[in-house]
Amino acid sequence: MRNLILLGAPGVGKGIQAKLLAERLGIPQISTGDILRGAASEGTELGRKARTYMRDGNLVPDEIMMGLIRERLTREDCQGGFILDGFPRTLPQAEGLDRLLDGQFWPQAVVISLEVPDREIIRRLTNRRVCRRCGKDFNLLTNPPPDGCLCPVCGGQIVKREDDMEGTIKARLKVYKDWTRPLKNFYRRKGLLRVVDGGGSSGGVFRRILGQLE
Ligand code: AMP
Numbered sequence: 001m002r003n004l005i006l007l008g009a010p011g012v013g014k015g016i017q018a019k020l021l022a023e024r025l026g027i028p029q030i031s032t033g034d035i036l037r038g039a040a041s042e043g044t045e046l047g048r049k050a051r052t053y054m055r056d057g058n059l060v061p062d063e064i065m066m067g068l069i070r071e072r073l074t075r076e077d078c079q080g081g082f083i084l085d086g087f088p089r090t091l092p093q094a095e096g097l098d099r100l101l102d103g104q105f106w107p108q109a110v111v112i113s114l115e116v117p118d119r120e121i122i123r124r125l126t127n128r129r130v131c132r133r134c135g136k137d138f139n140l141l142t143n144p145p146p147d148g149c150l151c152p153v154c155g156g157q158i159v160k161r162e163d164d165m166e167g168t169i170k171a172r173l174k175v176y177k178d179w180t181r182p183l184k185n186f187y188r189r190k191g192l193l194r195v196v197d198g199g200g201s202s203g204g205v206f207r208r209i210l211g212q213l214e
Pocket of ligand 1: 032053055058060065085089163
């Protein structure tokens with residue numbers, strides 16, 4: 001049983017690595033961004049609350065995020081471990097997660113910080129496209145979607161994310177530096193942090209992560 005937290009700026013490849021790890025380790029990927037986008041497209045109360053923050057590249061308030069993650073982690077499929085992708089993003093969230101994990105039988109998580117230079121992040125995100133229905137990632141430069149703009153997995157429409165515009169990407173990078181990057185020290189002090197180079201192919205990054213988990 002294992003818990004993993006993937007830290008890193010938007011566009012470092014947390015989502016892709018979380019999916020590969022979930023498959024390899026047989027535990028669920030929990031992407032708070034995907035959960036919020038799903039809620040926004042369904043028009044639920046959570047989605048309506050989250051939408052403006054997300055569109056502008058700001059963080060959704062901690063109380064909302066803590067409620068969401070508490071509910072998600074206590075579901076049956078998390079009892080054998082889980083991979084957090086995009087949570088925690090602030091110190092209060094990390095402290096809240098600690099309290100949540102303390103009260104359960106889960107072991108402390110291993111925290112992987114993926115690192116890629118800003119220039120490369122902007123290049124990746126301005127070229128990122130996603131399936132509106134299943135969330136599959138594409139990239140116009142490295143992994144272009146097939147002709148016709150329909151997802152080969154589920155037939156959904158392939159679109160640019162609302163927050164992948166250049167201005168919003170810069171705002172999200174600033175939010176990451178101001179709020180999320182300090183978590184590296186929080187987890188380093190606990191001895192849980194592993195820093196992994198997120199450059200190059202996703203297969204190469206995956207092997208580096210597995211190397212850190214051995
Ligand atoms: P992501 O798909 O992880 O890039 O998340 C997309 C957006 O969802 C972020 O820019 C935030 O607006 C929101 N979001 C996702 N996870 C969190 C979180 N842990 N705390 C606050 N906001 C979040």
